[in-house]
Amino acid sequence: MAFATIDLSRTEKLRQQEPQPAAKADGAGVALQRIEPVSAAGRGIPRWLRRTSGPVALILLWHIASVTGVLPGEVLAGPSTVLSSASRLIETGELPQAMWVSLSRALIGLAIGGTVGVSLAVLSGLFRLGEDLIDATMQMLRTVPNVALIPLLIIWFGIGEAPKIALIALGTAFPLYLNVYAGIRNVDQSLIEVGRTIGLSRAQMILNVVLPGALPNALVGLRYSLGIAWLALVFGEQINATAGIGYLMANAREFFQTDVIVVCLVVYALLGLAVDFTVRTLEKVFLSWRPAFNGA
Structure with missing residues (x-):
């Protein structure tokens, strides 16, 4: 009995010496960490640099080859x-004026x-x-190459600004028609059914759902x-143009000025990039409610 008592006492002492589990801390003492998705985590190189x-x-390779x-x-x-x-074209004012004329044609068209x-x-x-009245005609006309219509446009509208703008308008109408x-x-048909269930009128259904x-x-x-507007602009400005980026390119082609031709091509690209950035901004503003995949 004595040995049993000694063993039990030793067991109690060992239990008392063991570290006790810490009590659960309340919500105020817990350190919070912000969990970021893997796609949002930094990847070393900034995206703008990539x-x-x-x-x-490409420019460096071009310079080395030259x-x-x-x-x-x-x-x-x-x-x-x-x-x-x-720099020379900007100083003389030829390039800014040509950019304004071409941009005006593209936007009006x-x-x-x-x-x-x-x-x-x-x-x-x-x-x-x-x-029934519109779609078949539009599907038929959109297969006709716009460039093939240039002779008719010249006959109908002359050789001024009208055929250039008409060519751009024809080229831009069909992509918008098809996508809209x-x-x-x-x-989604379920959204239409929900609108009907809550009693939306036809006008409210069109404005708020469709x-x-x-x-x-x-x-x-x-x-x-x-x-397509920029592509049609290039063809349109070949129709007896007296101003615009296409006019500068036509003159440079006559004198084999490849530097001026490259300047005009870069301007076309920069203007297209600027308007594309504008559309991307509109997408972020008007489609902020729509979740989208941003790339892995």
């Missing part, structure tokens, strides 16, 4: 020559073509009668139309 690395590498003589100046002027030509395309798409998408029409017809649902497709169509 996006600019490609163009910078300096070493691999790319002769008669074939393509080097970056330094192009920069000096751009886009406004006309976009208005026509969106209006026809809304009529065709919302009403079956409109679809598809956006209206692809609105058109917001078609907005993502409409913005995609706008981006396509902007790209």
Whole structure:
């Protein structure tokens, strides 16, 4: 019995010497950490640096080829020559004036073509009668190459500004029509049923359900139309142009000035990039309610 008592006492002492588990801390004492998704975590190199690395590498390769003589100046002027030509054109005022004229043509043509395309798409998408009267004609006309219409446009509108703007309007109308029409017809049917259940009128259904649902497709169509607007602008400014970027390119082609031609091409690219950035900004503003995949 004595040995049993000694063993029990030793066991109690050992239990008392063991570290006791800490009591649960209340909510105020817990250190909070912000959990970030893997896609939002830093990856070392800033994204803006990764996006600019490609163009910078291309310009550097172009410069090396020009300096070493691999790319002769008669074939393509080097970056330094192009920069000096751009500076000269800016100082004389030729380049800013040409940019303003070309941008005005593109925006006016886009406004006309976009208005026509969106209006026809809304009529065709919302009403079956409109679809029967409009859609077949639009599907037929969109397969006709716009460049093939230049002779007719010259006959109809002359050789002034009208055929250039008409060519841009024709090119930009069809992408907007197709995307807005598809956006209206692809609105989730369950949303339509919910609108009917809560008693929305036809006008309220169109304004609050159908058109917001078609907005993502409409913005995609706008981006396509902007790209086609610049392409149509290049062809349009070959029609007896007396001003604009195409006019500068035509004159440079006559005198084999590859540096001026490259300047005009860069201006086309920068203007297209600027308007594309504008559309991306509109997407972020008007589609902030719509979750999207930002890339892995």
